[in-house]
Amino acid sequence: MSDGGAHNPDLLALMREAYTRGVDAWSSALEDLVSSEEFAANSAQLLTLYAQQQEGIRTASRLAAESLHIPTAEDLARVAGLVANVERKVDEVSESGGAVVARLQAIEDRLGGLATASVVQTRLKAIESKVAALATVAPAAPTPDLDARLGAIEERIAAVATAPAAAPALPAELDARLAAIESRLAALASPPAATATKRTGGAAAKRTSAASKRTGTAASAGRATTARATAADES
Amino acid sequence: MTPIAAIDAAADRVPTGTTPRDVVWTRNKTTLYRYRATAPRAHTTPVLLVYALINRPYILDLRPGNSFVRHLLDQGHDVYLIDWGHYGWEDRATTLDELIDAHLPRAVARMLRSSGADHYTLFGYCMGGTMAAIHAALRPDGVRNLIALTTPIDFHQAGIHRVWTDPALLDAEVVGEAFGLVPGTLIGIGNKMLRPTANFVQVYATMAEMVLAGQDLTSWRAMNQWVNDGVPFPGAAFAQWVRDMYQRNLLWEGGLQIAAAVVDLGRIDAALLAITGTRDHIVPPPMATPLMGRVASADRTHLELPAGHVGLLVGRGARNGLWPQVSDWLASRSD
Numbered sequence: 193m194s195d196g197g198a199h200n201p202d203l204l205a206l207m208r209e210a211y212t213r214g215v216d217a218w219s220s221a222l223e224d225l226v227s228s229e230e231f232a233a234n235s236a237q238l239l240t241l242y243a244q245q246q247e248g249i250r251t252a253s254r255l256a257a258e259s260l261h262i263p264t265a266e267d268l269a270r271v272a273g274l275v276a277n278v279e280r281k282v283d284e285v286s287e288s289g290g291a292v293v294a295r296l297q298a299i300e301d302r303l304g305g306l307a308t309a310s311v312v313q314t315r316l317k318a319i320e321s322k323v324a325a326l327a328t329v330a331p332a333a334p335t336p337d338l339d340a341r342l343g344a345i346e347e348r349i350a351a352v353a354t355a356p357a358a359a360p361a362l363p364a365e366l367d368a369r370l371a372a373i374e375s376r377l378a379a380l381a382s383p384p385a386a387t388a389t390k391r392t393g394g395a396a397a398k399r400t401s402a403a404s405k406r407t408g409t410a411a412s413a414g415r416a417t418t419a420r421a422t423a424a425d426e427s
Numbered sequence: 428m429t430p431i432a433a434i435d436a437a438a439d440r441v442p443t444g445t446t447p448r449d450v451v452w453t454r455n456k457t458t459l460y461r462y463r464a465t466a467p468r469a470h471t472t473p474v475l476l477v478y479a480l481i482n483r484p485y486i487l488d489l490r491p492g493n494s495f496v497r498h499l500l501d502q503g504h505d506v507y508l509i510d511w512g513h514y515g516w517e518d519r520a521t522t523l524d525e526l527i528d529a530h531l532p533r534a535v536a537r538m539l540r541s542s543g544a545d546h547y548t549l550f551g552y553c554m555g556g557t558m559a560a561i562h563a564a565l566r567p568d569g570v571r572n573l574i575a576l577t578t579p580i581d582f583h584q585a586g587i588h589r590v591w592t593d594p595a596l597l598d599a600e601v602v603g604e605a606f607g608l609v610p611g612t613l614i615g616i617g618n619k620m621l622r623p624t625a626n627f628v629q630v631y632a633t634m635a636e637m638v639l640a641g642q643d644l645t646s647w648r649a650m651n652q653w654v655n656d657g658v659p660f661p662g663a664a665f666a667q668w669v670r671d672m673y674q675r676n677l678l679w680e681g682g683l684q685i686a687a688a689v690v691d692l693g694r695i696d697a698a699l700l701a702i703t704g705t706r707d708h709i710v711p712p713p714m715a716t717p718l719m720g721r722v723a724s725a726d727r728t729h730l731e732l733p734a735g736h737v738g739l740l741v742g743r744g745a746r747n748g749l750w751p752q753v754s755d756w757l758a759s760r761s762d
Binding site: 204211215223227228229232233239240244250265266269270272273276279280287290 | 540602623624639
C-alpha cells in the first residue's frame with residue numbers, strides 16, 4: 193500500500209552513497225592486486241599469448257591473400273617504405289642544398305668584407321694625400337707666445353744636459369744621521385774577529401764588501417744583515 | 428540538453444590542438460610544426476616541444492583556454508612542436524635510434540634555420556623528455572635550455588611498471604616482434620591499470636555527476652578523447668624502450684647506445700628545469716629527479732608541484748601553477 197512516496201528511496205543517491213563509501217577500499221584493493229608479482233606474471237603471459245595469436249592471424253591472412261593474388265599488408269608496407277625512402281633522399285638533398293646555400297652566403301659575406309677593406313684603403317689613401325698636401329704648405333707664422341715658451345724649454349734642457357751632476361742638498365738631520373752610521377761602520381770594520389763569528393763575520397764581511405758597491409739603501413740592508421748575524425752569534 | 432543526449436554527444440570528437448600552426452618540415456610520419464605568433468616576439472630563443480610516442484601531442488594544446496602552447500605564444504616565445512605521427516605497418520622496424528639520431532637533429536636544424544636562431548630550448552614531456560635529454564647529451568651544442576617535465580630517467584624507480592616489465596616475466600622483443608605495431612589501446616590500458624578504479628570507474632562517475640548537474644562536458648570530453656587516443660607504437664622501438672630502459676636501466680646506469688654513440692647525461696650543460704608531480708603515478712618523482720644530479724649544468728632548478736602526470740600540464744591547476752613558473756624561468760634564459 194503506497195504511503196505517498198515518503199519512503200521511496202532515491203536510488204541514485206543510494207548508488208552514489210554506496211560508491212563513495214566503497215571506492216577507496218576498492219581502489220586500494222585493486223592497486224594492491226595489480227602491483228603484485230602474480231598479476232605481473234599472469235598479465236605478461238596473457239600479453240605474450242595475445243601477441244602471438246595476433247601474429248598467427250596476420251600470417252594466415254597474408255597466406256590467404258597471397259593465394260588469391262590480393263595485395264597484402266606487407267606489399268602495401270613495402271610500397272609505403274619505398275615512398276618513405278624517396279622522401280628521405282629528397283630531404284637529404286634538400287639539406288645538402290641548404291648547406292651549399294649557407295656556404296655561398298658565407299662566401300658572399302667574405303666578399304662583402306673585402307669590399308669594405310678596399311673602401312678603407314681608399315679612405316686611407318685620401319687621408320695620406322691630404323697630409324702630404326699639408327706638409328708642402330708653407331708653415332704659418334709662429335705665434336709669439338708659443339715660440340717664447342718653446343725657446344725657454346729648450347734652454348733649460350740644454351742647461352741640464354751640460355751642467356755637471358750636482359748632488360742635491362740633503363736635509364741637515366738626515367745628513368747627520370748618515371754621517372753617524374758611516375762612522376760606526378768604519379769602527380766595525382777595523383776590530384779583530386772572534387773564533388765563533390769567523391765564518392759569519394767572513395760571510396758578513398763579504399756581504400758588506402758586496403753591499404758597499406751598491407747604493408745607500410742596499411748597503412744599509414747588507415749592514416743590517418751583518419748586525420743580525422753578529423747579534424745571533426752573541427746570543 | 429537531456430542526459431541521454433549529453434552522453435550521446437560525449438561520443439563525438441571535440442576539436443583539439445586548434446592553435447594555428449604551419450608545417451616546417453616532414454620526414455615519413457614525423458612533422459615539425461611552427462605555431463603562429465599571438466603576441467609580439469619577446470624572446471629570440473625558439474622552444475621545441477618534444478612529445479612521447481604514446482598518445483598524441485595535442486595535450487600540449489588541448490583546448491582554447493587550456494593550452495600550454497598558447498600560453499607560451501602569449502608570452503612572446505617562438506614555439507615549435509615535433510609530432511612523431513601515426514605509424515603504419517611499414518614503420519614497425521622504426522627504432523629510437525632513427526628518431527633521436529636522425530629525425531630530431533634534422534628537426535632542430537630546420538627549426539634554427541626558420542627561426543634564425545643559433546640556440547634553442549628543448550621541452551620534453553614524459554618519454555619525450557627522455558628523448559630530448561638523450562639528444563641534449565649527444566648534441567649539447569646549441570641547447571641553451573632543457574625543460575624535463577615528468578621525464579623518466581632512473582627506470583628502476585618506476586614503481587608498478589618495473590614489476591610488470593620484469594625481464595623474467597616479459598620478453599619485450601617477442602612481444603614487439605609478434606605485434607609488429609603495438610596497439611595504442613593496449614598501452615593505454617596498461618597505463619590505466621596503474622589506477623584501475625580512477626581510470627575505469629571514477630572518470631565515468633564524474634561524467635555522470637556533471638551530466639546530472641547540467642554542466643558543460645566539453646573539457647571532460649576533450650580529456651577523455653586524448654586519454655583514449657593512443658597511437659601505434661613501432662614494435663622495434665617498443666622492444667628497445669622496454670628492454671634498454673625499464674629492464675636494463677641503461678640510460679641511468681650507463682651503456683645506452685643510440686646510433687653507436689654512448690649516451691652520457693653528464694654532457695648536458697644547458698640550463699635545466701626538471702619538473703615532477705607529487706601525485707604522478709606514471710613517472711614517480713624518484714624516477715625523474717635523478718637527472719638533477721647527473722647533468723653538468725651550472726644552472727639547475729627542480730620544480731615539484733602537487734599534481735599528477737597529466738594534471739601538471741592541463742587544467743586550472745596548471746594554468747596557475749606550472750605554466751607561469753615555466754614561462755618565468757624561460758623568460759630570463761631566452762634572449
